[in-house]
Amino acid sequence: MTSNEVVVDEDWEYRRLQLPPGVSRLSAALQLSIQAEFAGWELSNVRLYSDGTRRVWLRRKRTLAAAGLPGVIV
Template sequence: MTLEASVVHGDWEYQPVRLPRDVTRLNATAELGLRSRFGGWELARTLLYADGTRKVWLRRKLSRMREGAAV
C-alpha cells in the first residue's frame, strides 16, 4: 500500500491510498478496517484501474484539535 499526502477540503481530511494488484481483497479489507477503527477514517471512494491496481480515498471529519496541531 502506498499512502499519498493528505488533502483537506472543507470539513474533511482525505487520505488517498494506492493498492497494488497483488493485494487481495481480504488483505485490503483488513488494512482499511484497521485504519477505520484506529484512525477514524471511512471509505469515501474507490477506483479500479485496468492494470488491476486500486486507489481508495479515505476521509475523516476534521476535529478542532487536529486542525490546531496541523497549523
C-alpha cells in the same frame, strides 16, 4: 499500501492510498478496516484499474484538535 497525499477541506480531510495489484480483495478490506478502526478514517471512494491497482480515498471529519487551535493538546 502507499500513502500519496492528504487533502484538507473545511470539514473533512481526505487521504489517498494506492494498493498494489497483488493485494487480494480480502487483504485490502482488512487494511482499510484497520485504518478505520484506529485512525478514524472512513471509505470515500475506490477505483479498481485494469492492472489490478486500487486507488482508495479515505476521509474523516476534522476535529478541533486537528484544526490546530491553540491550547488543545493533540
